[in-house]
Amino acid sequence: MAVITYREAVGRALREALQDERVFMMGEDIGRYGGAYAVTRGLLDEFGPERIRETPIAESGFTGAGAGAAMAGMRPIVELMTINFSLLAMDQIINHAAKVRYMSGGQLSCPLIVRTVTGGGASVGATHSQSLEGWFAAVPGIRVAVPSTPHDVLGLFRAAMLQEDPVMFVEHTLLYSTRGEVEDEPYVIPFGRADIKRSGTDITIAAYSRMAVVAMRAAEQLESRGISAEVVDLRTLSPLDSETVVESVRKTGHAVVVEETWYTGGFGATVVGLIQERAFDYLNAPVGRVAGEEVPTPYSRYLEQASIPDEARVIQAVEAALGR
């Protein structure tokens, strides 16, 4: 057991993956510069420029090159510097990588991993602070992983390397320096297995990525108020582990779903939908939802903080759901 940062966990996962000679990386400034979030530092020296390929600022071009190489039998890992830039590669991800297996009647596959960074809170303004992972989860043919801890980063990345389909591996900008324990033996966290990060009896809080961390902090404070909250970290949005969520709600009888992105069209609505479909008779109150404020993320510090869900808002929603 070792304690490492989320950033180190990604780096370790990449080094492991690169042991397979079919694996290579592409992305902007992932070489000399070491990556915008310093995740790929050192990889160029270790693996050389043929396999750690710095690209021009051409997201569609190099993401599509990754998709093509994957279709031709390689296992490329593409880094999109932030999920906001994925919008420039949307055609390749949605229209090509996600479709090719189905449209070719199963002849081709596209085992492409796209690593990218989601979330706000870094004072980088509206174009650099979005949480768009739910959009990808809405498209059949893609898998979406959203780890919240170093442990989950390692286990989920190993699982991503075993997929035969495109994977959006979505890291959170504010989690890179967080620390956590990881086991020494090479464990794998299969996709589609949510994690009960904390057991509780009064209410289920379902969340993912950084909001799972926020939910954990809220749950600690709720405990001191005599409320036992169970935190379910979804870990992958596609496939979604509906079973674990539903089982938890059936046990607690209450639920709040937390996410960082906007309320309208947020992935949380899908989670709420499946709870009402499959656990309605167990619910003692309407399911609460906590989501980002429906504004472009503002730059200024306090305004930005006001736009992103925090522990206080989660606690408020929990207390409302419990009628306190």
Added chain:
Amino acid sequence: MASGDKLDGAQLIDFYRRMLLIRVFEERSAEQYMLGRIRGFLHLYNGEEAIAVGAISSLQPTDYVVTHYRDHGHALAKGMDPNAAMAELFGKATGCSKGKGGSMHLFDLEKRFMGGHAIVGGQLPLSTGFALASKLRGDGDIALCFLGDGAINEGEFHESLNLASLWKLPVLFFVENNLYGMGATVEQMLAFHDEIYKFANGYKIPSVRIDGMDVLKVREATQEAIAHVRGGNGPFLIEAMAYRFRGHSMADPAEYRARSEEERWRMRDPITTFGASLVDGGTATQEELDEIRTEVEEIIDAAVQFAEDSPFPEPEALYDDVYGGM
């Protein structure tokens, strides 16, 4: 003729046969579309057969071909079974893509035909990926990427040429300039329309413009380009001037262009002119060419029959091939 490419009579006749196979496939497809057996969009390749046959006949079987939505000709030239192609157009379970893709999305992995791709320009980044995979593995295969003049307007064209040049990728970009992007002329839509092939030079990629209505000229230029690409010198771009004899799709009566213009181009029909040259040069007799047409019609009629007789996909197939196994 390019050095090292000595064609005998049988090969020349084979080019004629391959072009005719595409033409008859398209003629029969149009008929079946009018009968309602083929649905959706149907973009026919009539008039551009010399490009598919001249270019693809120059490849090795393991080279990759990727193209746009007007893809029947390229698929057949790369060796796709006409039965599987026609059945796909019919939406049948026996189609190359089990009826899931349709006319614009033909695939044949075994033949390394990596698809018809229906988003304009979308196949360009993929082609650099095929070439990159080949380069990283050192297996010597190249990628041939067809695109239309309309795709030049897409950012993916420029991103892909730049990447291919920087990384010296073994990819041959082949622009089929048929003068129209749907209903708009290339003059209307592209500022630098008169010398499209020179776009490549901005990315330090050598390029050439050729006559796309002459199968032997296409073949010669492609062989020279392939020698460059396979030799590890990076990408090459060919612009072939051509014309589609029919509208953009079956839904398009092509009212935006003059019938006289169409007639002028039809005079240069790549199949009839090549056939005439074979007869004039004593390579084949008219009777032999007529026999070839009969044979080809039998093949395509059989493909139509195969498609008609084949079952539609079972409802249970709906969720097949969305995801692969773990």
